Amino acid sequence: MVASIQEFNAVKTQVRRSTGGHKDPYIQVMTVWFTLALTLLCLACCCHGTMSCPTLCKCYPRRAEVVCSEVPLTQFPSEGLPENTTLLTIQYTNITSITEEDLKAIPLLEGLHLYSNNLKNLSSDLLRGVPRLNTLDLTGNKLAYLPPNVFSHAPLQTLVLKNNMFEKVHGEWFSHSSNLTWLDISGNRLTTVPSALLQKVPHLENLDLAHNRLEKISLNSLDGLTKLERLNLQNNKLSSLDASIFNNNRNLTYLFVSENQLEKLPATILRGLTKLQGVSLDDNKLTHIPPGLLDQLPSLHDEGLDLTTNPWLCDGKVEYLWRWLQKNKAKAFTAENIVCAKPLSLQGRSVLALxxxxxxxxxxxxxxxxxxxxxxxxxxxxxxxxxxxxxxxxxxxxxxxxxxxxxxxxxxxxxxxx
Known part of the structure; x- marks a missing residue:
């Protein structure tokens, strides 16, 4: 292309010399048209691959993003997919599979969002061709099993497996220690905390296990997560928690244990968790709060503690909770809705109002x-x-x-x- 422009300029110079330096109107018009044609040809060559876009998809060249969200889509949109794509979203389609070859066409990919499709399985080499991928979102598919090493070939930092059909998750998904900081396995069918997997993610800051069927958290299963800041155990079947379960999670900032079946809490379960800003214990079966438990939360934000929807027994043991609420009403979420369930004569009365x-x-x-x-x-x-x-x-x-x-x-x- 550069040679063509140089040749054109040489011809133009010769024409000017042959006319004594005077500009012929015909030559001027031809010059303008020829220059315009060269410009368009240059743009077509330079932008080839970035202006193309797969059928049933929308492309945003400035941010190298492609979004495919059409139900009729049944196959990975390989044809026309810009090679420089860094963010690809495929959602609400009928795609059932995706392969290593599909992703090799976009080696610069950093974020892959595949939610609400019909994916049922993934290849163990799926991510081998995307060495820059740091975010993978597989929310709302039909995944029940994944092969070993499936997440080992990319430097993932965020992995979302929400709302699938997993009954178990395996440590073999990673071949070695991962740099993962965000892991969401909520909305599945897990009955136990995936201890083997958690040992492979020592840098984890966010762990979401909500909306599963967890009945117990085994001792030491969270010990390796020293950087954990946010833990969501909401809507499971937990009836008890060991006093030392959070001993190594001193960076915890938010803890969600609502909608479980907890009947009591160990008095020392929150010891050392001085960075906690929010604790959700609502909708359990708690009848009392152990004396001193809430005094271990110096960083608690306003409305940071939710104790509502529990069957509080307003007998002698309610004194600690009553006194704490009197001094820290602003720290409790809708404090007036923390009400007595028993005895019958106090049913419905706010603990705060005693x-x-x-x-x-x-x-x-x-x-x-x-x-x-x-x-x-x-x-x-x-x-x-x-x-x-x-x-x-x-x-x-x-x-x-x-x-x-x-x-x-x-x-x-x-x-x-x-």
Whole structure:
């Protein structure tokens, strides 16, 4: 092309000399047209491959991005795919497979988003031809199994396997320690935490295991994740957590354990997690908070703690939670919605609204073995309450049972209440 331009300039110079330096109008017009033709030819040659675009796709040359989101698409859009593509999105199509050869055509690829297609399997060499790929999103496909080393051939930092059909995930997916920082396996069918896989991702900062069927987190399974900042265990079937489960996760900033079946929490489970800014424990089966548990959260943000939708038992053990809420109301998400489930007389009442009237009251409540909310005990006095059931009194009456535990009609005056 350069030679052609030089030849054209040489001819133009000869023409000028032969006409004595005067510009012939015909020569001028031809010069303009010839220059325009050369310019268009140059652009066509320089832009070949960047202006092409596959059928049923949209291309954005300035950011080297291609987006294919048409349902009729059933095969990888190889034809017309610009070689310099760095970001490829294929979504909501009927594509069922993708191969190593498909991706070799775009060696500069950095981000591959393949969500909501019909992918059922992947080749172990799939990523061999994309050495710059750092983000792979496979959300919403029909993947249930992946071969060993499938993620070993690219420097992945973000891997999303959300909403597939995995019952197990394997450490063999990576042949060696990975630089992965973001791993999302939510919305699958996992029953156990993938310990073997987590050992291969020591740089992980975000781990999402929400919406699975996890029943237990095995001891030490999270120990290698010293850089972990965000852990999502929401909507599983966890009924308990070991006191030392987060011992090595001192960088945790957000912890989501809502919508599980937790009945109690170890008093030391949050010890050392001083960077926690948000903790979600809502929608479990918690009845009490161990004394001192929430005092271990100095970095908690406003509305950073969610304790709503739990069946709180408002007996003597509720004092710690009550006192903490009094001092840290702003730290609790909708604090007024943390309500008593039992006893019946306090059902629906906000824990925050409970009142301490005497030190004697709390001293007795701190010894639950001395406190019973008796539904079958009637009042003997005062006269205005004679024969009325204690549990029906408003405000609620706490019955103090003597050491010998006799269950009989008790003569007392109303002086201890909420």
């Amino acid at each position: 009142k301490e009237e005497t030190e004697y009251f709390w001293r007795w409540l701190m010894h639950p073995q001395n406190v019973l909310f008796l539904e079958e005990v009637p009042c003997a006095s005062p006269e205005v309450l004679k024969n009325q059931q204690v549990v029906s009194l408003r405000p609620s009456i706490v019955v103090l049972v003597p050491p010998w535990g006799s269950r009989r009609q008790i003569d007392f005056h109303i002086g201890v209440h909420l």
